[in-house]
Amino acid sequence: MSVFIFRRFLTLIATLVGASLIIFLVLDALPGNAAQMLMGADASPDAARALTVKLGLDQPLHYRYVHWIKGMLTGDLGNSYTYGTPVAGLIAERLTLTIPLAIMSMSMTVVLALAAGIYTAANHNRLGDVGVMSLTQFGIALPNFWFAILLILLFSVKLQWLSAGGFAGWDESILAAIKSLLLPAIALSVVQAAILARVTRSAVLEVLREDFVRTARAKGLVERAVVLRHALRNALIPTVTVVGVQAFYLPGLGRLIFQSIANRDLIVVRNCVMLLAAVVVIVNFVVDVLYAFIDPRIKAHNL
DSSP states (O other): OHHHHHHHHHHHHHHHHHHHHHHHHHHHTSSSOHHHHHHOTTSOHHHHHHHHHHHTTTSOHHHHHHHHHHHHHHTOOOBOTTTOSBHHHHHHHHHHHHHHHHHHHHHHHHHHHHHHHHHHHHTTTSHHHHHHHHHHHHHHHSOHHHHHHHHIIIIIIISOOSOSSOOOOTTTOHHHHHHHHHHHHHHHHHHHHHHHHHHHHHHHHHHHTSHHHHHHHHTTOOHHHIIIIIIHHHHHHHHHHHHHHHTTTSOOSHHHHHHHHHTTOHHHHHHHHHHHHHHHHHHHHHHHHHHHHHOHHHHHHHO
16 A cells, blocks of 8 residues: 555656646746736836846746745745735635635535435435435536525525625634535535435445345345445445545635736746646545545556
8 A cells, every 4th residue: 555655646746846847837938027017018118127137037947946846845935926915825815715615515515415325326216216316406407606695595684594795704703704604615515415426326326236235135234234334335436536526616716816817926826826736636646545445456456
């Protein structure tokens, strides 16, 4: 197992290095000048040139790349051209909201999907199976924004249990902050849970038709033990794959990236895009490792 993880880790590092090179070179090749954008169209060439030197944009390409990599490794992402504040602070400010929301939403998604998928597979072609699968079909077709409006009308306007908008912050009360994120997390998780439930059901049903499952039943095991102890683990590969893909669906730094692109604040864009690329690579690494734990044949095949 250690050899398998080490090889996957080396692949992760190589992928991150390659992604950083591509991101840096592509953004550096964009037309225009950040200093001229900040100074305005009427700024004199001397003033724009002075700001270019101040921002370090006159340095050689390889020097700026190495400086950027060193900054990422030490946590110094530089200062935003537009906001005049550290980029790390801008990103951290968004992540204090994004990460808890993503964790809450994915937790709800996995719990609901596994429960629904296992239940429907164990009750194949029965009334419960048909009913739950009908709900998941409705959930897949349900737009997130429309469902969020319904949640606000019910829990905020009608019942007045939760706030209709805003974020209480983590400094005042953790409970109030969680309540602020509850409705967005539910709205995000419904569609993803519906998709994952159908994938889980299909995977479990496929495993339940295998010979080793018939052998377990012939030994006298009850259906619950057959599903949970023998079928579920072997059916988790496609489920884990879909969970890894769904992790990239959640909202995050989009507004900050969009504003930075509009202002040609490339240092913010570069670090945000690199962060998103790193998340993709790391999630894929975690999924690969989970594959090996779930099915040892994958580890043996890759050694």
